Amino acid sequence: MKKTVYIFSDGELKRKDNTIFLETESEKKYIPVENISEIFIFGEVSINKRLLEFLSGAGIILHFFNYYEYYVGSYYPREHLNSGYIILKQVEHYLDESKRMILAKKFVQGAVENIKKVLIYYSNRGKNLDFSIEKINNLSQNIESVNTIEQLMAIEGNIREQYYKSMDNILNNEHFIFEERSKKPPKNKLNALISFSNSIIYTSCLSAIYKTHLDPRIGYLHSTNFRRFTLNLDVAEIFKPIIGDRVIFTLINKDIIKPQHFETKFSGIVLNEKGREIFVKEMEERMKSTFEYKKLGRHVSYRDLIRLELYKIEKHLIGEEEYLPFISGW
Numbered sequence: 001m002k003k004t005v006y007i008f009s010d011g012e013l014k015r016k017d018n019t020i021f022l023e024t025e026s027e028k029k030y031i032p033v034e035n036i037s038e039i040f041i042f043g044e045v046s047i048n049k050r051l052l053e054f055l056s057g058a059g060i061i062l063h064f065f066n067y068y069e070y071y072v073g074s075y076y077p078r079e080h081l082n083s084g085y086i087i088l089k090q091v092e093h094y095l096d097e098s099k100r101m102i103l104a105k106k107f108v109q110g111a112v113e114n115i116k117k118v119l120i121y122y123s124n125r126g127k128n129l130d131f132s133i134e135k136i137n138n139l140s141q142n143i144e145s146v147n148t149i150e151q152l153m154a155i156e157g158n159i160r161e162q163y164y165k166s167m168d169n170i171l172n173n174e175h176f177i178f179e180e181r182s183k184k185p186p187k188n189k190l191n192a193l194i195s196f197s198n199s200i201i202y203t204s205c206l207s208a209i210y211k212t213h214l215d216p217r218i219g220y221l222h223s224t225n226f227r228r229f230t231l232n233l234d235v236a237e238i239f240k241p242i243i244g245d246r247v248i249f250t251l252i253n254k255d256i257i258k259p260q261h262f263e264t265k266f267s268g269i270v271l272n273e274k275g276r277e278i279f280v281k282e283m284e285e286r287m288k289s290t291f292e293y294k295k296l297g298r299h300v301s302y303r304d305l306i307r308l309e310l311y312k313i314e315k316h317l318i319g320e321e322e323y324l325p326f327i328s329g330w
Helices: 049-058 084-095 097-123 129-138 148-173 189-210 231-253 273-288 300-317
Strands: 003-007 011-016 017-024 028-031 036-041 061-065 071-075 262-265 268-271 290-293 298-301
Touching: 003 129, 003 273, 011 049, 017 049, 049 061, 049 262, 061 189, 071 189, 084 097, 084 300, 097 129, 097 148, 097 231, 129 148, 148 189, 148 231, 189 231, 189 268, 189 300, 231 273, 231 300, 268 273, 273 300, 298 300
Parallel strands: 003 036, 036 061
Antiparallel strands: 011 017, 017 028, 061 071, 262 268, 290 298
């Protein structure tokens, strides 16, 4: 199974013979290309054209993040899987408001059901979450009746706000209190974890899309525009609760991530280098972990699960099978 490489230190990334060579102030190491699918770069890393040509030949994607740990862009090999037919179908389902709403509602429903699965999981372990579950159940009853993307986004926003408020009950940790959602920059440690986690999941979904016939610029819940990719944001909504949020809760509840793993930067709070290393290690363990996927009758990893979700979207677009979002079984 190919893996994701994360680079947090400043340095130089280059081709050396037939492999990748990373040189920083503290280390020099080779990274075998045969085992890599993508590289996440958080540090100030210099690269050159020779490296990019080499990565293209190996089918390796580079993702870049800024000092707030937000995704800023990617380098990926020239599209070789793009299908004109699939792109036309994507556009058709975007321009037809009724078809767009069907997909947008599916993404929200998948996200909400997985949020509820997380809350029920911790409620069964003694956390006081009955009010949050009831509130989210009531809000979610309105999803089917809305007629516009704006109304749908408002419901989704209200549900996620209630979910975020419930995190204090799940964690019960004075060092990690939600307060309110803050992003650019995050204003506290829990928000810093949420933002970092979301960035990784958005980018993991983007990597998966690059390996399908889908175009990441055409989303349905998140409006297609001139500035960014949107389909990866749609798909990520389904997986943020059961991948990213579960990683956050595990790290805090097991006292693995601690206050000393954060720093103040540009009037906000971010993970320091050690904190990022701890987080991505746990995230990778989560992505690699497997479970029985009953639809296929075999075990799959969470990283494979994202790719399978995209194939389901493709089938929906070409009229082969109605798209049903993945909902966790636990």
